[in-house]
Amino acid sequence: MTRELLKGNVAMAEAAIRAGVDAYFGYPITPQSELLEWMSKRMPEEGRAFLQAESEVAAINMVYGAACTGARVMTSTSGPGISLMAEGISYIAGTEVPAVIVDVMRGGPGLGNIAPSQGDYRQVIHGAGHGDFFPLVLAPASVQEAVDLISEAFDLAEKYRTVVFVVADGSIGQMMEPVTLPPMRERKRARPEWAVGGAKGRAPRRLTSLYLKPEVEERVNLRILRRWREAEAHEVRYRGYHLDDAAYVVIGFGTAGRVALSAVRAARSEGIRVGLFRPVSLRPFPTQAIRQLASQAKAFLVVEMNGGQMLEDVQAAAQGQVPIRFYGRMGGMVPFPDEVLAEIKALAAAPPSPADDPRGRWLAQMAQA
Amino acid sequence: MTVSAPSKPRRKLKLVYQKPEALTDKATHYCPGCTHGVAHRLVAEVIDEMGIRERAIGIAPVGCAVLAYDYFELDGVEAAHGRAPAMATGIKRVLPDSVVFTYQGDGDLASIGMAEIMHAAARGERITVIFINNAIYGMTGGQMAPTTLPQQVTTSSPRGRDVVTQGYPIRMAEILATLDGVAYSVRRSMHDPANIRKAKKAIRLAFEAQVRGLGFAMVELLSTCPTNWRMSPIEAMHWVRDHMVPAYPLGDYKVDAALKKLRV
Amino acid sequence: MQTEILIAGFGGQGVLFAGQVLAYAAMDAGHEVTWFPSYGPEMRGGTANCTVIIADEEIGSPLVAHPQILMALNAPSLDRFEPQVKPGGLIVANASLLQREVQRSDVQTLSLRANHVAESLGDRRMANMVMLGALLARWHGLTLAQVKAALKAHLPARKQHLLEANYQALEAGAAQIEELKKN
Numbered sequence: 001m002t003r004e005l006l007k008g009n010v011a012m013a014e015a016a017i018r019a020g021v022d023a024y025f026g027y028p029i030t031p032q033s034e035l036l037e038w039m040s041k042r043m044p045e046e047g048r049a050f051l052q053a054e055s056e057v058a059a060i061n062m063v064y065g066a067a068c069t070g071a072r073v074m075t076s077t078s079g080p081g082i083s084l085m086a087e088g089i090s091y092i093a094g095t096e097v098p099a100v101i102v103d104v105m106r107g108g109p110g111l112g113n114i115a116p117s118q119g120d121y122r123q124v125i126h127g128a129g130h131g132d133f134f135p136l137v138l139a140p141a142s143v144q145e146a147v148d149l150i151s152e153a154f155d156l157a158e159k160y161r162t163v164v165f166v167v168a169d170g171s172i173g174q175m176m177e178p179v180t181l182p183p184m185r186e187r188k189r190a191r192p193e194w195a196v197g198g199a200k201g202r203a204p205r206r207l208t209s210l211y212l213k214p215e216v217e218e219r220v221n222l223r224i225l226r227r228w229r230e231a232e233a234h235e236v237r238y239r240g241y242h243l244d245d246a247a248y249v250v251i252g253f254g255t256a257g258r259v260a261l262s263a264v265r266a267a268r269s270e271g272i273r274v275g276l277f278r279p280v281s282l283r284p285f286p287t288q289a290i291r292q293l294a295s296q297a298k299a300f301l302v303v304e305m306n307g308g309q310m311l312e313d314v315q316a317a318a319q320g321q322v323p324i325r326f327y328g329r330m331g332g333m334v335p336f337p338d339e340v341l342a343e344i345k346a347l348a349a350a351p352p353s354p355a356d357d358p359r360g361r362w363l364a365q366m367a368q369a
Numbered sequence: 370m371t372v373s374a375p376s377k378p379r380r381k382l383k384l385v386y387q388k389p390e391a392l393t394d395k396a397t398h399y400c401p402g403c404t405h406g407v408a409h410r411l412v413a414e415v416i417d418e419m420g421i422r423e424r425a426i427g428i429a430p431v432g433c434a435v436l437a438y439d440y441f442e443l444d445g446v447e448a449a450h451g452r453a454p455a456m457a458t459g460i461k462r463v464l465p466d467s468v469v470f471t472y473q474g475d476g477d478l479a480s481i482g483m484a485e486i487m488h489a490a491a492r493g494e495r496i497t498v499i500f501i502n503n504a505i506y507g508m509t510g511g512q513m514a515p516t517t518l519p520q521q522v523t524t525s526s527p528r529g530r531d532v533v534t535q536g537y538p539i540r541m542a543e544i545l546a547t548l549d550g551v552a553y554s555v556r557r558s559m560h561d562p563a564n565i566r567k568a569k570k571a572i573r574l575a576f577e578a579q580v581r582g583l584g585f586a587m588v589e590l591l592s593t594c595p596t597n598w599r600m601s602p603i604e605a606m607h608w609v610r611d612h613m614v615p616a617y618p619l620g621d622y623k624v625d626a627a628l629k630k631l632r633v
Numbered sequence: 634m635q636t637e638i639l640i641a642g643f644g645g646q647g648v649l650f651a652g653q654v655l656a657y658a659a660m661d662a663g664h665e666v667t668w669f670p671s672y673g674p675e676m677r678g679g680t681a682n683c684t685v686i687i688a689d690e691e692i693g694s695p696l697v698a699h700p701q702i703l704m705a706l707n708a709p710s711l712d713r714f715e716p717q718v719k720p721g722g723l724i725v726a727n728a729s730l731l732q733r734e735v736q737r738s739d740v741q742t743l744s745l746r747a748n749h750v751a752e753s754l755g756d757r758r759m760a761n762m763v764m765l766g767a768l769l770a771r772w773h774g775l776t777l778a779q780v781k782a783a784l785k786a787h788l789p790a791r792k793q794h795l796l797e798a799n800y801q802a803l804e805a806g807a808a809q810i811e812e813l814k815k816n
Contacts, residue, residue, distance in 0.1 A: 023459065023462055051458065053455065054484055057452065058485050059455075061485070065448075065460040066460060066463045068456075091449050174669070176653065177668070178666060196445070197444065198423050198424035199423055199444050204443050206447075208429075208438065208446065255695065258692070258694060262693030336698040
């Protein structure tokens with residue numbers, strides 16, 4: 001297989017095209033704009049729909065409309081755009097139609113900045129819109145992984161009839177790495193049995209997220225939840241590095257995860273038995289795998305490019321079995337491996353007590369820095 | 370009570386009324402004197418007459434017509450408040466041969482959905498928009514709409530709309546007519562049979578604009594809300610005639626040359 | 634084994650492109666590679682930099698605190714990044730735009746007037762390739778031949794007419810270093 005050197009944003013766009021995306025609707029926002037630009041060039045070449053919408057609000061509702069026809073459809077944005085899309089995401093989830101959303105995260109809150117961040121974790125994993133639903137959320141740590149996850153995202157969205165997020169951060173969007181792109185998949189021709197497209201020779205179909213009777217809405221909610229439980233049972237993804245004999249486990253996703261990999265290797269070379277656990281699916285979260293590690297390891301170190309948003313999920317998974325230390329950089333700062341290495345050394349030298357408040361300890365440490 | 374078998378008709382019956390195929394059997398939930406039912410019927414008749422029911426997709430708004438998809442015998446979706454034109458765009462771009470229409474009220478189209486309608490129009494999306502302007506928010510209980518008239522009392526302008534603090538009504542047919550992507554932008558009323566006939570013709574042209582690929586088309590229909598206006602159905606019809614028509618002049622604001630030639 | 638190369642200069646000096654050429658060559662040579670740019674407002678007119686990480690295993694951090702190699706194409710880049718170079722590392726400095734010498738004594742230094750060399754070849758914009766040629770004469774992670782092949786393979790069709798000029802600039806940069814060795 002030949003490798004190509006591609007920028008993350010471009011690679012994700014081309015991967016979506018190879019995966020047979022029928023339509024893309026988006027709005028420019030740094031650091032994801034190259035994705036939109038690539039689509040603006042390639043989609044018409046392939047005879048598919050591309051449209052730069054007037055806002056993220058419009059973009060997600062265009063996605064919603066196209067999704068109702070059973071088309072493969074996606075958008076991409078960054079945190080401020082996700083905020084605006086929250087409405088449409090909830091409608092898509094409530095209507096049980098599939099869509100793929102790429103979030104190339106940047107520093108926030110508010111306008112923030114365009115530097116790499118993981119500040120949208122809580123918004124995407126625990127929020128993403130009003131009401132009872134869970135999106136699937138996949139977090140690549142390299143350009144190749146971003147390509148692979150984009151390809152999967154469409155299948156997962158259709159399988160579970162829900163929103164699938166691929167959350168990258170600015171660095172993955174902007175960096176170039178060699179990738180092997182998947183072959184061009186044939187676009188699916190048959191539309192699913194629920195899709196609208198004109199009631200020719202059949203009864204009309206109606207797609208809505210409106211269920212005025214609470215008992216009916218409850219049934220829909222239960223159906224969505226059951227589908228989610230299926231996803232939870234089958235779609236957990238993670239990667240482990242040097243975990244076999246690890247006394248200490250670093251947990252980080254995306255860019256924070258790969259920064260931690262450098263630190264773990266450096267610590268290993270100094271004789272510290274440390275491994276890395278990198279969640280790839282953030283929803284469903286690899287709770288069981290982390291719980292298992294918690295029963296074996298002496299201590300965890302959670303590393304994020306936010307103030308400990310995933311930390312809370314790790315704590316819930318660990319159930320107090322293991323002391324946890326936290327290290328985060330915020331506002332668009334990316335930790336260097338040296339920082340994480342220092343944290344690993346500190347963890348090995350003096351594991352925190354299970355009663356410690358990891359975020360409080362970290363905040364105190366940041367105040368001194 | 371006993372029911373006797375119908376006696377043989379003395380003379381041959383003539384069919385003078387038939388429900389359009391594009392309407393379902395479901396009774397609407399609209400209030401007495403509300404013109405939503407009239408507008409639905411006109412849209413359905415046009416769809417029947419053009420033979421486009423099997424490729425039509427209707428988009429319901431948030432507002433009193435939120436269940437409109439239940440009343441049309443065709444594929445339908447329900448949009449978020451104001452976003453119907455964006456949703457229509459998404460559908461039309463992947464199914465260009467379908468006939469896509471939105472059905473939106475004044476709060477939906479001219480307030481929360483202003484950006485979506487303007488840009489769909491500016492892009493010349495091949496969609497048909499049925500815009501129901503009754504100068505009030507019906508579903509939420511009679512609050513002020515962007516099209517509420519100056520001095521008009523609503524539940525959120527209890528002393529009458531004060532233009533100094535609450536601004537002026539918006540005339541959408543005129544605004545959209547300024548955009549190059551628009552093939553058809555007109556205003557009609559439904560307050561009497563003559564105007565209803567004109568409204569139907571306009572709806573026909575708005576669908577013709579789409580199937581002929583001429584561009585974006587909108588029909589603004591002056592409508593009633595007797596419940597929230599606190600009027601009887603007759604009073605409401607008269608209020609449209611006496612107060613709304615002067616504020617929202619009926620007429621053609623933009624008609625593509627190809628439509629002008631059309632005899633419908 | 635991992636090598637990190639930080640290339641920095643003014644926007645317009647071809648800093649990002651020089652990094653990409655290295656990244657392409659590394660990829661074609663079968664290595665893992667990450668090219669990471671500074672991005673955003675600073676890329677418009679101001680300073681630009683990129684990091685190229687070449688390794689033979691999955692690359693960890695895309696950001697590098699202490700690169701082994703710094704290619705400084707202008708004075709602000711040297712000021713900013715000289716202190717960060719890993720001890721024992723290498724600084725390739727564009728003397729054409731520097732008002733001072735490299736001060737670190739715990740790194741190797743290659744200093745050449747890249748703009749001057751590029752101008753003598755007829756195109757000042759080739760200074761980035763002159764610098765790259767100089768780097769390849771000292772650092773042997775990739776060969777000049779590999780970099781040339783990468784240029785040929787990946788330069789877009791509309792830029793292929795510049796191939797020969799790029800080759801010349803690379804060679805001229807390398808020649809500068811060979812000359813230094815002789816002296």
